[in-house]
Amino acid sequence: MLQRIGLPRLRWPRLVADNSEMPASAQIDPRARRRLLDEISNFLIEHDLEVTPSNLLAAHEACSGINPRLARRIEWRREQGEPITQTWLEEATVVDPCAGKKSIEDLAKDMERGIDELSRASKSMRRATSDYGDELERRVDDLQGPCDTEELISTLSNFAEAMIARSRQTEEELKASERETAKLRRNLDRARQDAQVDYLTGLPNRRAFEEVLETSYREAQDTGEPLSVAFCDIDRFKTINDTHGHEAGDRIIREIAETLSSLCTKDCYIARHGGEEFVLLFRGVEPQDALAQLDEAREALASRRMVNRRTEKPFGMVTFSGGIADVLQCADPREALAAADQALYCAKRSGRNRIRLAGEQSRAA
Structure with a gap:
């Protein structure tokens, strides 16, 4: 992928066992990091892009191979002779605001409110405890000297009633704090789930897939x-979007999501990687067998003739292309993704509507 956008491909060294718990950035060879930095700076300079956090992030994703879709879009734009402008890059890297049901800002407000409630309840308890202690100390001092028994009993009774009332008030404050804490915990759990689910298809998203890929890679190595x-x-x-509209395009995405999901058993994991891209992980399955399964799904979809329900116009043949890589043949899971993406690119270049194995030069559809 990196060669196709004018940058040399960065190869990640295989990790040794005693470094398996280190952050990825610490596991990369210093020379590899230097090459990556050079590639990022060359990308920004070549396309006359400002050095901003968003541009640096986009360049890193494209040059490191962690966002093959962005790298491929850059490559295709270059092939068409069109410039990589700031406006285009911002549109290419935009994040759908509907991807999560709850914004980070709303979640932060909930957390802040929950912390405030807990703080108030804690202060109230400390204040009540201190007041009780001070008052009891005074009553004990009163008992040391001469006093009117009836007056003392009345005073102690009033004090006990005040203590009971204050205890109940504090108890209610604690209950309210517990309810707020429980609500906050539910919101956090929901946010964690939403952060890993694609809003359009209901499939896991790219973040969830990368976690499963990392875990499955380590298990397969063992x-x-x-x-x-x-x-x-x-x-x-x-073309589908331009001809039929984005609503129809969303329907096609959902249809293909269902088609690919039909392949999935306990040994197969599917996610929407972004846009019109999907990724599948076949555990315990050789690449050739995975290709056969995916090819069967491709043929089934290509044989269908779907119609735009709103306009009654046919979509024509709807197809997808795919690339497959052997993860264990790569030094890093991301390198395997890049290899599968390269195979996908070959499938596109050789006519679309076909599946390619990484490293395979040709295969009849």
């Missing part, structure tokens, strides 16, 4: 079982 990853991309999706 067990020696095969592990295959596939990248799929809807063919000519821009």
